[in-house]
Amino acid sequence: MFDICELHEPETLLEAKRIFHDNPDLKVIAGGTDVLIRMQHGSLGGAGLLSLRSIRELEEIQMLGDGTLSIGAMAPFTKIFQDDLVQKHVPVLSEAAVSMGGPQVRNVATIGGNLCNGAVSADSASTLFALDALLKLETLDGERIIPMGDFYAGPGKVNLGPGELLVAILIPREGYEGMGGRYIKYAMRKAMDIATLGVAVVCKVRDNRFAELRIGLGVAAPVPIRCFEAEAYAKGREITLECVQEIARLAVKPSRPRTSWRASKDYREHLIEVLAQRAVAEAVKRAGGCCAH
C-alpha cells in the first residue's frame, strides 16, 4: 500500500486552490506515474495528497482568441499526441508526447506533472522550451504567467510558490506559426525509457534562410536549456550543410552534461552535436526548406 496519510480530491480548480492555500504542505498528484513510483521506492512517504484528477476543466486543449494554444496541465500525453489542434499547429509536441513512457503511462501521465517534477529528461520540457511556451500558474489570490526558462530552479526543482498550481501551458502564436519542428529522443530503448539526451528544434524558413531557429535540449545540463548562441548565429543565414554543422557545434556550448550510468559527459556532448544537426536538418525540411549543398 502507498504511504498516504490523506487524500483530497477536489472537482474544481477553485476548490483545489482553496485546499492548497490552507494546506501548502500537501503534495500535488496529477497522473501519479512519478509520485506513486517514488512512494513505491520509499523516497516519498507519509504524504498528504492533493489529487487534481477529478478536475475536468484542467484537461482541455483549446485555441484562444489571440491564436495562443492553451494546453491544460492535466492533459494526458495520449491526448496531446492525438489532439487535432496539437497535430495541426505544434506537431513537434505530438512527436515529443508519444516518445514518453509507454501507452499505459501516456494514458494517465500528464504534461503538467511532467513539467512540475522538474526532471531534466522530461520529454515535453525541451520541446515546450523551443516553442517559447509560457506557463500559467495560479494561487487562490492570483495568477502569473512565466516563460519556461524561469520555471526551472535546479535539478528536480521548479519555481512554484506555496499554494501555487500549474494550470495551463500557453504557446503563443509567434511560438509556432509557420514553424517546422523535430524532436529527437535518444535512449537505449524505443519505449519505457528515459532520454539519454533530448533535442527539440523548431525553425522558420524564408528564401532558404533561417528566419528563426530555436533549439531546446534535455539532459544536457542540470535543467532543460536553450541554445541562444546557435539560434542567434542562424538568424538570417542561408541554409547550407556548413551552416547547419556550425549551428550544431554552437549548440554544444551552453551545455553542461554530466557523466551518469546512462552516458558519459563526452558521449552526451557528441550526441548534442550529432542530434542537433539531424534535428535542424529535419526541422528545415518540415518548414519547407532544404539544407543540401
Place this chain on the structure above:
Amino acid sequence: MLTKNAAGVTARKRLAMTVNGRAVEIEIDIRESLLDVLRDRLQFTGVKQGCSVGECGACTVLLDGTPVNSCIYLAAWAHGKTVTTIEGIAQDGQLSPVQEAFVEEGAIQCGFCTPGLVLSTTAMVESGHSFTHDEVRRELSGHLCRCTGYQKIVEAAERALRDAEKAVDESPV
C-alpha cells in the same frame, strides 16, 4: 472531497465502480492501488503484479476502455469508472477473438504477461482504428514478456486486428 487519515487511523473511502460489467461497491483504504483492490478484495487474480512501478504492464486493466497500469493507479480514482480485467474478456465460456488469435499464433509461453497484452490488444481492436506494424509494436511497448516471445505476440495482435477489420467488411450494411 477529503478522505483523511488521522494518526494511526486508516482513511476509508466508498468506491463504486463497474468491474467486468458488474456494479461493485466497497469500502477501500485510500492507500490501496487499483491492483490491490482488484486482486486482494475482489479476487480478480488475472491482474498480475509484476514490477509494481509501471514498467512491465502485467497489471494492465482497461479503465473506461483505456489501458492503464493498475499498480500505479490509486483505487480511489476508479470511482465511477468502468474496469475490465482479463476475467471480463471471455463471454459465457467463449474466448474473445483476441484471445483466439493469441492461441492460434502461439503467443503465450509462461502466460504472466498475457492478460495485460490481451487487454491492450483488445483496446486496439475496440478503437476501430487500423494500425501499421510499427504502431502495433508501439501500442504493445508498455508490456514486458520475459520469455521474450514478442514476435508471436505482435503477430497475434495483427491477426486480431485483421480479423476485426474483416468482420466489419463482411457485416451487412
